Amino acid sequence: MNDNRPLLEVQNLKKYFKTKRGMLHAVDDVTFTIGKGKTLGVVGESGCGKSTTGRAILRLIEPTGGCVLFDGEDISRLSNAKMRAKRREMQIIFQDPFSSLDPRMSVSQIIEEPMRLHGMYKSSHERETQTLKLMDTVGLARRLYNTYPHELDGGRRQRIGIARALSLNPKFIVCDEPVSALDVSIQAQILNLMKDLQAELGLTYMFITHDLSVVHHFSDDIAVMYLGKLIEKAPAAKLFENPMHPYTKALLSAIPSPNLDKQNERILIKGEITSPINPDAVCRFAKRCPYASDQCRQCEPTLIEKEKDHFISCFLHQDG
Secondary structure, three states: OOOOOOOEEEEEEEEEEEEOOEEEEEEEEEEEEEOOOOEEEEEOOOOOOHHHHHHHHHOOOOOOEEEEEEOOEEOOOOOHHHHHHHOOOEEEEOOOOOOOOOOOOOHHHHHHHHHHHOOOOOOHHHHHHHHHHHHHHOOOOHHHOOOOHHHOOHHHHHHHHHHHHHOOOOOEEEEEOOOOOOOHHHHHHHHHHHHHHHHHHOOEEEEEOOOHHHHHHHOOEEEEEEOOEEEEEEEHHHHHHOOOOHHHHHHHHOOOOOOOOOOOOOOOOOOOOOOOEOOOOOOOOHHHOOOOOHHHHHOOOOOEEEEOOEEEOOHHHOOO
């Protein structure tokens, strides 16, 4: 067994949706890897395909094409029964900690449900013991054992969601904007908790967010998506020090600086957004890019490794 092999390998992943006007290319030919125990942050505007990518990897929605290798095994063609068993190793934390929890179930029932459905423990006593252990792990007071989601604040609800995701002892968790619905002070608590759990349990994260200031400190690598395409991927520090794609530069310029005398010069993105329905094989950012050439409007750039571990899909950095 190759210990250096990535835990997750996504190859040419596609997800199209049929609409009255044609095929909507939500995720289009996306390729990346995530190493064991690492975090890949996935960023971009709303509607760029971040969440759809995460759900397609877990097969919560079926991909249109491509393949996903999890620990060396191609899971994109597993039967439903085998995929159900595989999901013990792959979990998700949803964006809204309220709508993702069953309001008719108590805290303990929500956390215990995955263990019961997968037959992990033989007795209810064992499941109860594990539920209390998980509550301790995520910082939920045991006195909340029989309370319901509507009685709790957003931070505690998200801790329930994290405990539920951990209940099956997964290796990989898709974190779909897990702190965007929370107050800033609670965001920090949840992010610190997730970091501690990663170090303790060796978890691998795909962290989906639109908040670049959060992803900078939370991720090992960052992937930038635009209209279903992966346009740049690099180690977090390298991406912030040397962004290459014009879209990435514009995103980074929007991050507020704590130094009022040294604010970033804002790069405004203007122009018409390309339709994701039946798109032409051209650069999808060309209509909004100040550097776009005829080549950008006629051909589609490919994702290349411009520098070590720094991938870019832009004609400005290709052809030498």
